[in-house]
Amino acid sequence: MLTIEGLRLTRTHDGIARDVLQEVSLSLQAGEICALMGVSGAGKSTVLRAAVALEPFQAGRIVIDGVALTPGPVPQESALRNFRRKVGMVFQQHALFTHLTVQQNVALAPRHALAQSPAQAAEVAMALLDSLGVVHRAQAYPSQISGGEAQRVAIARALALDPPVLLMDEPTAALDPARRGALADTLRALAAQGRSLLITTHDLAFARAVADTAAVLADGVVVERGAVTQVLDTPRHEETRKLMAVDAQ
Numbered sequence: 001m002l003t004i005e006g007l008r009l010t011r012t013h014d015g016i017a018r019d020v021l022q023e024v025s026l027s028l029q030a031g032e033i034c035a036l037m038g039v040s041g042a043g044k045s046t047v048l049r050a051a052v053a054l055e056p057f058q059a060g061r062i063v064i065d066g067v068a069l070t071p072g073p074v075p076q077e078s079a080l081r082n083f084r085r086k087v088g089m090v091f092q093q094h095a096l097f098t099h100l101t102v103q104q105n106v107a108l109a110p111r112h113a114l115a116q117s118p119a120q121a122a123e124v125a126m127a128l129l130d131s132l133g134v135v136h137r138a139q140a141y142p143s144q145i146s147g148g149e150a151q152r153v154a155i156a157r158a159l160a161l162d163p164p165v166l167l168m169d170e171p172t173a174a175l176d177p178a179r180r181g182a183l184a185d186t187l188r189a190l191a192a193q194g195r196s197l198l199i200t201t202h203d204l205a206f207a208r209a210v211a212d213t214a215a216v217l218a219d220g221v222v223v224e225r226g227a228v229t230q231v232l233d234t235p236r237h238e239e240t241r242k243l244m245a246v247d248a249q
């Protein structure tokens with residue numbers, strides 16, 4: 001469902017080019033939840049940003065449901081639009097539009113990408129907000145809702161075009177344990193619908209609770225990949241052991 005092949009992404013800082021991702025390859029089946037792990041700065045968020053076409057890369061390709069994103073000259077706007085419909089992203093800070101209501105935030109993509117009427121898009125938004133338990137906040141503005149509610153709204157917005165792939169950056173960063181459990185239930189329900197979920201996290205307990213598989217990123221490549229229990233119970237790579245040491249502190 002989601003395939004990342006040989007992704008190389010270089011950033012230039014002060015005139016010096018550095019490969020943030022050297023050659024990242026990673027495949028997710030439909031319905032799979034994968035925890036993407038690695039020490040701070042390993043490039044986890046960068047993988048997500050590339051996979052949602054927010055950051056250009058120099059080599060490799062990303063394929064979702066047969067639609068490929070490749071490097072090279074800036075892709076045509078229509079090709080980019082086609083790809084972006086296939087993938088939703090939930091940012092760590094949620095990135096909701098503050099001047100729009102909750103309902104308008106979720107209705108934006110159906111309005112513009114699918115050219116739905118305001119009434120149709122509002123209906124889609126209300127159904128999604130309802131399924132995520134935040135429909136009662138539909139007319140509020142982002143500044144008026146809690147962090148947990150904002151995350152649910154951000155998930156609803158990411159699902160507005162019904163993408164087969166959902167990406168989430170550090171979803172438990174600001175959640176208390178009860179909300180973490182509720183989030184795990186929500187994510188499992190989304191995967192049960194056949195979506196592939198790629199989630200960056202430092203939270204090993206959450207990874208165990210929600211993910212089927214794990215991938216560990218280090219030095220610009222995936223150094224460990226397998227069932228989440230196998231990766232965390234029998235870490236084979238130094239970087240995985242480092243993550244476990246940090247978690248134990």
Ligand SMILES: Nc1ncnc2c1ncn2[C@@H]1O[C@H](COP(=O)(O)OP(=O)(O)OP(=O)(O)O)[C@@H](O)[C@H]1O
Pocket residue numbers: 011013020038039040041042043044045046047
């Ligand atoms: N906008 C940017 N411009 C330049 N360099 C960046 C930018 N964002 C991140 N970096 C650098 O790219 C590398 C990878 O960063 P990234 O945020 O992907 O790592 P991460 O594994 O998600 O880290 P964390 O766990 O701390 O969120 C780091 O060295 C970081 O300093």
